[in-house]
Amino acid sequence: MTITIRQITPVFAGEVSGIDTTQPLSGEAVAAIEAGMDRYAVLVFHGQHLTDDAQRAFTRNFGTLEASPGGHIATAAERRLPLDMQDASNLDRDQRPLARDDRRRMFNLGNRLWHSDSSYRALPAKYSLLSGRIVVERGGHTEFADMRAAYDALDDGVKADIEDLVCEHSLMFSRGVLGFTEISEAERAMFRPVRQRLVRTHPVTGRKSLFLSAHAGTIVGWPVPEARAFLRDLIEHATQPQFVYSHKWRQWDLVIWDNRQTMHRVTRFDETQVRDMRRTTVAGDAMTVAQAA
Numbered sequence: 657m658t659i660t661i662r663q664i665t666p667v668f669a670g671e672v673s674g675i676d677t678t679q680p681l682s683g684e685a686v687a688a689i690e691a692g693m694d695r696y697a698v699l700v701f702h703g704q705h706l707t708d709d710a711q712r713a714f715t716r717n718f719g720t721l722e723a724s725p726g727g728h729i730a731t732a733a734e735r736r737l738p739l740d741m742q743d744a745s746n747l748d749r750d751q752r753p754l755a756r757d758d759r760r761r762m763f764n765l766g767n768r769l770w771h772s773d774s775s776y777r778a779l780p781a782k783y784s785l786l787s788g789r790i791v792v793e794r795g796g797h798t799e800f801a802d803m804r805a806a807y808d809a810l811d812d813g814v815k816a817d818i819e820d821l822v823c824e825h826s827l828m829f830s831r832g833v834l835g836f837t838e839i840s841e842a843e844r845a846m847f848r849p850v851r852q853r854l855v856r857t858h859p860v861t862g863r864k865s866l867f868l869s870a871h872a873g874t875i876v877g878w879p880v881p882e883a884r885a886f887l888r889d890l891i892e893h894a895t896q897p898q899f900v901y902s903h904k905w906r907q908w909d910l911v912i913w914d915n916r917q918t919m920h921r922v923t924r925f926d927e928t929q930v931r932d933m934r935r936t937t938v939a940g941d942a943m944t945v946a947q948a949a
């Protein structure tokens with residue numbers, strides 16, 4: 657089958673046809689997807705009836721699977737998915753929606769804020785692959801913003817001001833924004849801030865992008881309130897409608913995004929309904945700032 661990609665917005669995102677991600681792929685098919693990711697930054701595949709094993713096998717075409725530890729407050733006993741998958745659902749191990757005030761649900765609400773996956777890790781993620789196993793009828797869209805287009809649209813003065821800035825990212829910052837502040841000593845140690853450049857360059861295309869995320873809470877060398885006010889300005893700029901694609905899920909959609917070039921968030925939905933979304937993540941291959949791993 658021939659692979660075709662139709663661009664979705666005037667700026668980015670592509671809808672792919674001619675690929676069955678549940679089956680082993682040829683080297684050419686993998687190269688076509690990678691080239692599509694470099695160009696469109698977000699790719700949508702419909703009708704992909706993935707199991708957890710098939711999703712992990714498909715993901716390994718693009719690199720190493722990122723492991724979950726360090727990314728959540730859920731204990732090993734509470735986990736619904738294997739350690740090399742990330743649970744973006746609203747469910748417990750018995751496949752029931754979490755109670756409204758469940759601490760895990762409070763933590764997951766951080767996905768409502770614009771972010772880049774694993775920007776709180778010293779080695780931030782390359783791709784995320786999200787499989788819509790059970791989707792909701794209303795809301796629960798995933799929105800994406802193109803951080804290359806957002807960077808390009810900055811004026812030259814701002815580009816010069818931010819070129820060498822370094823931010824600190826932590827899950828404590830993104831959760832703190834929502835007022836989720838009851839974090840244990842062990843969690844605090846796990847969520848120790850890491851450093852990320854604010855402007856990064858794509859290793860293949862050479863395009864610059866804004867590396868923003870709700871996890872960013874400080875700029876090195878800046879007073880905290882000034883840093884937060886500026887990061888807020890930049891996120892507001894970067895998520896204007898012309899830079900955004902809102903994905904309305906159909907069951908068995910698979911969406912892949914490049915965390916180095918985009919931010920994303922989930923929109924509100926009725927959380928008494930089952931929304932079973934399963935993510936695999938391709939680990940990054942380079943830090944944006946030299947630091948201890």
Ligand code: OGA
Nearest residue numbers: 744767797798922933935
């Ligand atoms: C994620 C995420 C959004 C969603 O899995 O990284 O942010 O729509 N998910 O569930």
Ligand code: MN
Nearest residue numbers: 767771772773
């Ligand atoms: Mn995410």
